[in-house]
Amino acid sequence: MVLRKDMFDLPEGVIYLDGNSLGALPRAAAARAQTVILDEWGQSLIRAWNSAGWMALPQTVGDRIAGLIGAQPGSVATGDTLSIKVFQALAAALRMRPDRRVILSDSGNFPSDLYMAQGLIATIGKGHELRTPAPEDVAAAIDDSVAAVMLTHVDYRTGRLHDMAAISARARAVGAVMIWDLAHSAGALPLDIAGSGAEFAVGCSYKYLNGGPGAPAFIYARPDIAETVQPALSGWLGHEAPFAMEPDYRPARAAERLRVGTPPIVQLAILDAALDVWDGVDMAELRAASIALSERFIAEVEARCPALVLASPRDPAQRGSQVSFAFEHGYAAIQALIAEGVIGDFRAPDIMRFGFTPLYLDEADVVAAAKVLERVIAERLWDNPKFRTRARVT
Numbered sequence: 028m029v030l031r032k033d034m035f036d037l038p039e040g041v042i043y044l045d046g047n048s049l050g051a052l053p054r055a056a057a058a059r060a061q062t063v064i065l066d067e068w069g070q071s072l073i074r075a076w077n078s079a080g081w082m083a084l085p086q087t088v089g090d091r092i093a094g095l096i097g098a099q100p101g102s103v104a105t106g107d108t109l110s111i112k113v114f115q116a117l118a119a120a121l122r123m124r125p126d127r128r129v130i131l132s133d134s135g136n137f138p139s140d141l142y143m144a145q146g147l148i149a150t151i152g153k154g155h156e157l158r159t160p161a162p163e164d165v166a167a168a169i170d171d172s173v174a175a176v177m178l179t180h181v182d183y184r185t186g187r188l189h190d191m192a193a194i195s196a197r198a199r200a201v202g203a204v205m206i207w208d209l210a211h212s213a214g215a216l217p218l219d220i221a222g223s224g225a226e227f228a229v230g231c232s233y234k235y236l237n238g239g240p241g242a243p244a245f246i247y248a249r250p251d252i253a254e255t256v257q258p259a260l261s262g263w264l265g266h267e268a269p270f271a272m273e274p275d276y277r278p279a280r281a282a283e284r285l286r287v288g289t290p291p292i293v294q295l296a297i298l299d300a301a302l303d304v305w306d307g308v309d310m311a312e313l314r315a316a317s318i319a320l321s322e323r324f325i326a327e328v329e330a331r332c333p334a335l336v337l338a339s340p341r342d343p344a345q346r347g348s349q350v351s352f353a354f355e356h357g358y359a360a361i362q363a364l365i366a367e368g369v370i371g372d373f374r375a376p377d378i379m380r381f382g383f384t385p386l387y388l389d390e391a392d393v394v395a396a397a398k399v400l401e402r403v404i405a406e407r408l409w410d411n412p413k414f415r416t417r418a419r420v421t
């Protein structure tokens with residue numbers, strides 16, 4: 028059984044189908060935040076870096092995330108935000124292939140990943156090119172002009188899943204560096220990053236890993252190449268000996284060199300506590316539960332809401348842990364749904380998006396959510412001016 032609702036502090040009367048965007052609050056995380064702020068920071072002050080083990084926290088948490096993504100201990104560094112980790116992985120990859128000029132991604136990738144690539148290309152100024160074919164055309168576009176293949180495993184908009192093993196093998200065959208973004212994969216499905224052979228993987232911890240808003244990101248570097256990586260953001264905490272205060276940068280060992288500055292201790296402590304909910308979770312069981320929930324939701328919604336068109340792959344083996352429907356009035360419909368206690372989200376231009384988190388959602392929740400959605404659509408509850416004004420976050 029993977030359901031452990033009791034470990035989460037969910038608001039009464041809310042069905043939360045947005046854990047793919049911001050995971051729910053684990054009860055232990057709130058308690059840990061209180062301790063780290065009041066006892067450790069408040070009472071121990073700067074002594075807590077040593078006495079409360081703050082300095083070890085980035086690595087402890089990195090090893091716990093490694094366990095969830097199929098990576099080796101010591102191969103995952105934590106900190107910063109995902110956008111920064113994308114930049115670091117890509118910058119390192121381009122230095123590893125100095126005579127190639129193509130970064131291959133896909134047109135469905137999350138904008139920030141593409142923006143970071145564009146910014147890096149402009150900063151380097153060596154005429155690199157970012158190619159973004161349709162997701163289904165990526166594999167065929169991997170040739171020996173490609174320096175780095177940079178893909179998000181699960182498409183944030185449609186939930187479409189790339190074939191990690193096949194694409195990684197194709198990249199390796201032509202000598203391209205493989206970078207996987209696991210933002211919508213970590214904590215959502217079983218992963219074998221080590222087995223994929225990819226050089227780098229990155230991800231965030233505030234989605235399925237429930238680390239809270241702005242929680243630290245992570246970066247994996249394949250152990251056999253990690254010590255050759257030349258970090259573009261060579262900050263002091265990625266230095267071999269930060270407190271030697273040497274004038275020249277020397278990279279720390281392995282993935283630790285991909286750390287940059289002072290770790291966000293409060294967020295790391297919250298994440299560390301949030302990761303406790305994964306103890307004893309079998310990822311294959313979690314995946315089976317996620318598929319059962321999403322299949323049930325699709326069946327209910329298609330039977331109840333004929334105006335909504337499935338925008339995710341129909342085959343659950345081709346999907347991550349989210350389901351999207353296209354609807355012309357999607358934004359207003361999501362706002363009306365939220366007003367009725369069912370939280371999903373909207374992604375432009377017309378996508379209503381629902382995430383499935385089997386740790387704190389069960390079948391009764393998804394059926395109840397589909398019934399509310401039916402009411403919102405059938406009774407045109409969305410057709411109300413107050414649901415049409417777009418907020419800053421959709």
Ligand SMILES: *Cc1c(COP(=O)(O)O)cnc(C)c1O
Nearest residue numbers: 108109110137139179208210231
């Ligand atoms: C959520 C997400 C991001 C967000 O990056 P931040 O730097 O954490 O804001 C980036 N890329 C992908 C693929 C995402 O899903």
